Amino acid sequence: MKRVLVGMSGGVDSSVAALLLKQQGYEVIGVTLNLWSYEDRQEPYNECCSLEVRTVAQQLGIEHHFIDAGREFKERVVDVFLAEHAQGRTPSPCGRCNRLVRFPILLELADRFGCDYLATGHHARIAVEDGVYYLLTSRDPIKDQSYFLYGLTQAQLRKILFPVGDLLKSEVWQIARAHNLVAARKPESMDLCFIPGGDYRAYLREKLDGIVRPGEIVDTSGRVVGRHEGLAFYTIGQRQGLGIALGQRVYVVGFDYENNRLIVGDERALLSEGLIATDVNLIYKPLALSSQLSVDVKIRYRSPRVPATLEFLDDKRVCVRFAQPQRAVTPGQIAVFYEGERVLGGGIIEHALRQADSTKSIAENSVLVEHR
Numbered sequence: 001m002k003r004v005l006v007g008m009s010g011g012v013d014s015s016v017a018a019l020l021l022k023q024q025g026y027e028v029i030g031v032t033l034n035l036w037s038y039e040d041r042q043e044p045y046n047e048c049c050s051l052e053v054r055t056v057a058q059q060l061g062i063e064h065h066f067i068d069a070g071r072e073f074k075e076r077v078v079d080v081f082l083a084e085h086a087q088g089r090t091p092s093p094c095g096r097c098n099r100l101v102r103f104p105i106l107l108e109l110a111d112r113f114g115c116d117y118l119a120t121g122h123h124a125r126i127a128v129e130d131g132v133y134y135l136l137t138s139r140d141p142i143k144d145q146s147y148f149l150y151g152l153t154q155a156q157l158r159k160i161l162f163p164v165g166d167l168l169k170s171e172v173w174q175i176a177r178a179h180n181l182v183a184a185r186k187p188e189s190m191d192l193c194f195i196p197g198g199d200y201r202a203y204l205r206e207k208l209d210g211i212v213r214p215g216e217i218v219d220t221s222g223r224v225v226g227r228h229e230g231l232a233f234y235t236i237g238q239r240q241g242l243g244i245a246l247g248q249r250v251y252v253v254g255f256d257y258e259n260n261r262l263i264v265g266d267e268r269a270l271l272s273e274g275l276i277a278t279d280v281n282l283i284y285k286p287l288a289l290s291s292q293l294s295v296d297v298k299i300r301y302r303s304p305r306v307p308a309t310l311e312f313l314d315d316k317r318v319c320v321r322f323a324q325p326q327r328a329v330t331p332g333q334i335a336v337f338y339e340g341e342r343v344l345g346g347g348i349i350e351h352a353l354r355q356a357d358s359t360k361s362i363a364e365n366s367v368l369v370e371h372r
Contacts, residue, residue: 003027004117004161005110007102008064010053012176013121015183017163018060019175021119029113030057030064033105035073035097036194055182069105076100078194082207088231088255089332092148092301093192095346099151099281107156117161124149124343125165126157133157135283135343136165143169147301150336150346151281204232215260217244220253220269228262231255236352237270237328251328271325272354274308275299277335277347278317287344296338297322299329299349305338318347 006018008030022028032053057064077097084091103118110118123138124146133154138144152160164172176184195203204212212230219225226244228234238252242264251270254263287293291312296305297320307323320335329352336346 001025001027002117003029003113003115004119005029005031005106005113005115006062007106007118007120008032008053008056009121010056010183011121012172012181012183013123013164015053015056015060015121015181016167016172016175017119017121017161018056018062019179019181020163021161022060022062026117028060028062029115030060030062031106031109031113032064032066033069033102034066035069035101036078052182059179059181067105067109069101072101072105073097073194082204084332085204085232086208086211088234088257090235090330091332092334093194095148095150095334098148103152103156103160107159110159117159119161119163121164122146122149122162123165123169124162126160126162132284136341137338137343138162138165140168146343147298147334147336147346150283150334150343152283153281154283154285157283201233208232213260215262217242217262217264218256219246219250220263220265225264231257231260231262234262236330267327270327272322272327272329272352273325274319274321274353275329275335276313276317276319276350276353278350280316280318280345280347282345283343284345293337293344295344298336298338299326300333310337316347317350319353321353 002025004021004026006014006021006028008014008018009032018028018030030053054064077093077100080096081091081093106118106120122145123140123143125136125138127134127136135146135149135152135157137146167175173184192198192200208230212232214227214229215231216224217226217228225246226242234252236252236254239249242250242252244250244264248266250264250266252262253265253269255261256263293310295308295310297308298305306326309321309323311319311321313319329349331349331351333349334346335349337344
C-alpha cells in the first residue's frame with residue numbers, strides 16, 4: 001500500500017484531499033504545520049493551521065501530527081514581508097511560503113515518515129509527458145492556485161499529488177458535506193495568515209513604527225501636492241487613501257527613496273512595456289535554452305493572463321515584453337509564465353520597463369526612482 005503525507009490546514013480543500021486519497025486506497029498520514037501564532041486568539045494557531053484539523057483527522061480515522069515551523073516562516077516570510085514593505089515594495093507572502101517553507105518542509109517530512117508522496121489541497125494539477133513533469137492550472141479557473149506554485153521543481157513535482165485539482169470548488173464542498181466533515185462548517189479564509197483581522201496596514205504601522213516616516217507627495221513634474229504617511233503604506237497603482245485632490249484621478253506611480261517622496265501621476269504613467277523578473281524558477285529547465293519564448297504572463301494573482309515574450313538574461317533573470325502595455329506593474333509581486341494550461345515558472349518583479357514616452361518625461365524631471 002502506498003503511503004501519502006497530506007498537508008492539512010483544517011480547511012475544506014485539504015480535508016477532502018485526505019478523504020479522496022483514503023478512498024483510493026492510500027495509507028494517509030496528516031501533518032499540520034504550525035506556521036504562525038498571534039495574540040488574542042483562544043487557540044495557539046491561526047486560520048491556516050487550526051486545531052479543528054484534529055477533529056477532521058479523527059473523522060477520517062488517520063494518523064495526524066502537528067509540526068512547528070514558526071521559526072522558518074518568520075525568517076523566510078514574515079521578516080521579508082516587513083523588509084520589503086519598508087522599501088516600498090509589495091511582496092507576495094503566499095508564493096514565498098510555498099516555495100521556501102511549506103513544500104520544502106512537507107517534502108522532508110514525507111521522507112521522514114516513509115511516505116511515497118506528499119499531497120495538499122491546492123487547486124492545481126500535474127501531468128507527466130516523456131518523463132517531464134508539468135504543473136497545470138486547475139479545472140476550476142476561479143479557484144486556480146497554480147500561480148502560487150510557480151516555484152516547484154521537477155524533483156518536487158515527482159512526489160506531489162493535488163487530489164482536488166480536477167474538481168470544481170462547489171464539488172469539493174459537496175463531498176465535504178456528504179461525509180459530514182467538520183471542515184464543511186468552516187468559512188474559507190482569504191486573509192494573510194499572520195495578520196490578525198487581515199488589516200495589513202495596521203500591522204505595518206505597528207511593526208514598522210520608527211522605521212518609516214511621513215514625507216511629501218509629488219507629481220511627475222516634481223511639484224509637491226500633499227503628504228504621505230510612509231512609503232511602506234502605498235503600492236503602485238493605488239488611488240484611494242492618498243488624501244489629495246488635484247481635479248483628476250491620480251495614482252501612485254513610483255517612489256523617490258532618496259528624498260522619501262511618494263510619486264503620483266495619471267493613468268498613462270502607470271503603463272509599462274514590460275518588466276525585469278529576478279529569482280526566476282523554470283519548472284522545465286530546457287526552456288532557458290531559447291533566446292526568446294512566447295508566453296502568457298500574469299503579473300499578480302487576480303490579473304488576467306496577457307501575451308508576452310520572455311528574453312533570458314541569465315539563469316535567474318528574465319526580461320518580459322508585453323504585446324500590449326500593462327497597468328501597474330508592481331515590484332515585489334510575482335510574474336508567472338504560462339503556455340496554455342502549463343505553468344512554465346515565474347519570478348519576482350524587480351522593476352517595470354516604462355513606456356518610452358512616460359520614461360522620458362519622468363527621467364527629465366529626475367523624480368521617479370524605479371525599484372532595482
